[in-house]
Amino acid sequence: MDKMKWALVPCLFLAMVADGLAAEYLDNTTDMPIPYAPASSTEDVFGMFSNPAGLGMVSDVQLGFVHGEFPDTFGRGDAFALQLGALGLGVQYVRPHRALWADDYVKYSIPLGVPLGDHAALGFGLDVLDPSGDSNGVAVGWTTGVMLRPVRFVSLGVTTGNLGNPGPFGHRLERQLTLGLGLRPLGDALTLSGDLHLAEGARSPPAEFHARLELVRGLNLFSRVTTEAAFSVGLALDFLHFGAAAAPYFSDDGGYSGVSYLARISASRYPSLVEVPNRVVVFHLNQGLQKRSRTGLDILGLGERGVLDLVTEIERAGSDPSVAAILLFVEDNPLSLEEADEVARALNAFRAGGKKVFASAGAIDTKDYLLATAADGVFMSPGGHVFVGGLKGELTYFAGTLEKLDVRVQAARAGKYKSFPEKFTRDGPSPESLEQVRAMVADFQEELVARISGARGISRKDVEAILDRGFMTPEEARDARLVDAVIHRADIETEIERRLGRRAELSEDFFDTERRRTSWRAPPRIALLRIDGTIVHGEGSSGIFGTGSTGNAEICEAAEAIAQDPQVRAVVLRIDSGGGSGIASEIIWRCMKDLKKEKPLVVSMGSAAASGGYYAAVPASHIFADPFTVTGSIGVWGLKINIAGLAKKLGITHQTVKLTKGADFDGVWRDLDPDEQKRFQRYVDGFYSQFALRVAEGRGLSMDAVEKAAQGRVWSAKAAIQARLVDEIGGVRDAINKAKKLSGIDAAEQVVIEIHPERPSMLRAVGKRLLIYADPLGALRNEIKAETRADPRAELPYDIEIR
16 A cells, blocks of 8 residues: 555656646746745645645644735735644735735635655645636636655655636736755754746746754744845744744845744644743553553553553653653552563653652552652652552462362473462472572562662661561651652642742643654654463454453564564564463464564563563564563473363263264363373473474573573573573663664664554454353353363463562
């Protein structure tokens, strides 16, 4: 589709040039003089008068006004221009110099800009001239335009005007062709433009040259010089949503010939000349943030924002001179420890720019407080409570329950730490399982203690005493220096103003405030490919009532599309999964290996990127993990469940009719015999060897080094780096920056993040869920078969949440 759009551009360009062949310039325009409106580089509401394609390059809602006084040449006039995205409406009321036209007239313009991707746009406009005196009636004409931006510092503009030869008072206006070139040799601050005007019947086509220079933020100097030596110089001042400009005109002998005044109101925010840093951006984590981008109403495209959105908005607030601080309401936040840490790092970077962060809560737990460690001030409501008691890992076992139900479980596993089957076969953890859980919790606890100690200026010994204490009132937490002030929410603004030393304006709508794009070309794209929840064979589920799953089919389909998209410069694979199907993990591994051949591939690990999740990560050039990420678990397991005893207790009878012994190998009505058990174990061992080989190849490790890090053991990020399973501590933003570097994108350049795979439709997701409701026993049967089929499970060794 993009190729077809681009194919239209040269065709239309040639058609416009052909329409103006053998044409030269004739001063027959009916438009008011605009002091700065080059055909190639006008990006505001006034651009509709010079090139309607400009409306397709920068979408906005704007209202503009122009007043011009040229008593000895053009005359006098007023113009109103309205832009509603790609559609415009212009009205000009002109009192012309009588040497040009006999009477006043009104000109109506209806332009439309059609974007063609990020780098081109077409424009079409209808013009209606309505004379106010005796005349031969209304004249109708039309205009076309093209704008191309092949690289960041070049813009091309072509317009045709007066098509249909309209003219007031019975006069004929000759068709006109304008060729424009714009350059930005020193970046976005300086724009140089030139326009060549041609019209039928004229012999000396004139040109005009424009320059626009950003002196300081919100203050621009612009000028215009013609080949007849006439010129104008003006100043433009921008104040967020309002702007004004004025430009006097001078003739070729230096004499004064007129002046134009401009004003505009816009929905988007312009870089402002005067911005008092008094905005306090407010984020309610329990109202406007989702933990998983694949859950809940997000399948409609109407869901709440994700962690990456929040981090991006914090960064945007850091670069906005009107923002003085961030106020974060941290209680009941839906984030995991890793996600909270990701946001905390973004807040610390915000503070490094000289701005403040404040955190507030009525009740606060350990995970909430991890966010609060990035704050300059922590506020608690009277009557609330603080529960900062450290981290824990909880393991649950069902062997006793299954024994009472007369359900038999046979397991095969590769890796002495791969202890997932233990929850069905034991009534407590094995020594190996307990060893790895204790080590991981200890690493996480050490990180938490260091974070609180450094942020609050409390010794590590005192922090450990606070964690032992656990529950505190807000006043006790204040005395322990965990909290700075105990105040009601209604008094927070006053407290912030006291701490900032000036008036503060709480801003609840920062997410929804548009920023005007000033760069000529859209930023380069980086694809964010997500693996969330359980990895399954085929297609994943949306998880309307759960965390959902990711299928190898959707990941590989997205990877192929990304590989073929020339606009995508690099890929960040974001993994938040404890694994799942071994076969699906192997397929995803191959797709990621192929994708890396086409684009730089960087991994960002979320709360967990273990087992099958780690399997998918190993082809990457670089792997980031958060200090609270659970990773590793290079191991495989499989289960065989026999529910015959339970069925008998429930009065359910079952008869299997088969002609071969192995027909019901994957059934749930009998045990495996010793020979079948051995063959099942050999299969799991073989898949484990393949898994280890993939790790060795992807990470550049010897098989001995892999074996030391494998055996199904899970690791904290700190330990995983030592085992060379992970390259660096960092979050998704660090991964994006690394991807920029690997793809040759400048570190300071903004990028567009494309989320893949696309979200499933509401109808499809609900349809799947309704099928489960319609046949719950069938759904249960399928779940049991999924767990017991001959598909090795590359999944975390147990269900564990560190909190």
